[in-house]
Amino acid sequence: MVRRELLSMELLERVAPMIRVAAHPLRLRILDYLDVSNEPRTVSEITNVCHSPAAFVSQQLRILKDQGIVTCRRRGNHVYYTIANRAILHLLDCIRHTIGVRKDEIDRNTEGANQA
Numbered sequence: 762m763v764r765r766e767l768l769s770m771e772l773l774e775r776v777a778p779m780i781r782v783a784a785h786p787l788r789l790r791i792l793d794y795l796d797v798s799n800e801p802r803t804v805s806e807i808t809n810v811c812h813s814p815a816a817f818v819s820q821q822l823r824i825l826k827d828q829g830i831v832t833c834r835r836r837g838n839h840v841y842y843t844i845a846n847r848a849i850l851h852l853l854d855c856i857r858h859t860i861g862v863r864k865d866e867i868d869r870n871t872e873g874a875n876q877a
Contacts, residue, residue: 779828782825783825790810796844
């Protein structure tokens with residue numbers, strides 16, 4: 762068994778703002794899209810996938826950029842966004858795992874209720 766130590770409060774205080782910024786449904790959707798597409802995307806591409814106004818998507822991208830989670834690069838008239846800190850993607854993996862576990866629990870409970 763691997764013995765793990767508690768994370769220091771100093772470290773937790775440093776990462777809490779990044780987690781707080783990422784913990785927003787649209788920002789999580791943006792990060793998920795950037796991860797799944799695996800290539801830089803423009804605001805209009807992100808807007809189309811997220812079904813949100815471009816101004817709101819731009820605002821969320823700025824927040825993610827200010828926290829160092831995404832980065833952008835201008836090419837001609839377009840600005841392309843990519844994930845700068847790939848470690849944040851572990852958060853999406855945790856969400857997927859949690860949803861999968863909860864879905865399995867719900868399915869089992871539904872089966873049990875139907876058999877009763």
